[in-house]
Amino acid sequence: MRVLYFAWLRQKVGIAEEEVAPPAEVRDVAGLIRWLAARSSGHAAAFADPRQVRAAVNQDFATPDQPVAANDEVAFFPPVTGG
Amino acid sequence: MRVLYFAWLRQKVGIAEEEVAPPAEVRDVAGLIRWLAARSSGHAAAFADPRQVRAAVNQDFATPDQPVAANDEVAFFPPVTGG
């Protein structure tokens, strides 16, 4: 599973992307966030306030209950501020 | 009194402007229209359908009951179609 981080999530985690192999009990976006948050203090800081975190699975916006699987590209980022 | 005609009113009257001296009983735009319509067949044709005629007195849009006086500039034209 490829995980990408953008904006201040990237800065807090300290990397722009990583390949991860979460255990089978990680089934959805919310579960992935909990698992990732335990990987480092940077990850913990990035996911400290879940209300400020948005996700995409395979480049579509995703809700916390969206399933995730081994070959997915999952991205985490703050609410968007373009335009 | 200076009277101006625009668009198809100008074409029907046959002139773009004229100096007129209506009698004292011509007090407002509606009265002026009645008086002008009697001046020629072109004038009569221009004012044949008053619903299609708009007026301005001294370069402000005017209603039929707007007073007119000797030194005014009065214009007649169809509903506007700019933009």
Add this chain to the structure above:
Amino acid sequence: MARILVQDAAFDLAAETAAVTAGRVDVGGVASFLGVCRGDDGLAALVLEHYPGMTERAISRIAEQAEARWPLTACTIIHRTGRILPGEPIVLVLTASSHRAAALESCAFLIDWLKTGAPFWKREEFASGDHRWVAAKAEDDEAAARWTGAA
């Protein structure tokens, strides 16, 4: 202070846009509407007539209303007259503001009002040699009227 021009000549959209942002850092958005002459039904040309003096005054008043209603940093209205061919621009409304909604709304307001509140008359000339004066549209009156409702 609005920039208002009524002229036969073409205008330069890029130059007009650049002029409202040049040398300032308080402009967040520039909205524009460019009205273009369509070539429907064999139209060969539009000929636009105006009432010199009154037309400019009427546009100035519409612009003043927009500037009173929205916080604009610039407002440019250029309306062409004379003979205009299909595909050529007729009118430019350009508004700038710190806030995008003010720029967008005032631009729509101005073009809606120009259609009904400024003395211009369009005559259509056809390839066949026929010509006719364009009739005012009820939908234009409605578009202008919605700005006077609750908003």
Add this chain to the structure above:
Amino acid sequence: MARILVQDAAFDLAAETAAVTAGRVDVGGVASFLGVCRGDDGLAALVLEHYPGMTERAISRIAEQAEARWPLTACTIIHRTGRILPGEPIVLVLTASSHRAAALESCAFLIDWLKTGAPFWKREEFASGDHRWVAAKAEDDEAAARWTGAA
């Protein structure tokens, strides 16, 4: 078919406008919105980040929605990324249609949705050396949401 570009480079408003009218006579109006970087509070630069691939897809979908909702003859969206200085353009939305209301409304719709539906993130850099990520605004969500209400 919308023209969508996400790029660091500046863009040419005049060329984009000319492209949507060139060689055709069915365009009655071209509406555009140009978003510009303001220099509030000592801002030295904006740095815009995006999600390559997803950003273009998200914009394409928004453009498809606009093209389904309004009869557009053209739809151009250009969003810059990277470092942008106060006074410089950030984003261009340009819509063309036979009808002015379609061009004006779709342009407003697209810029409202770009603010909330396309993955871009802005970081502000100040003359003092401070920097901060721009927070999303509730008013932008509201502006985008009004397009899903009764209209």
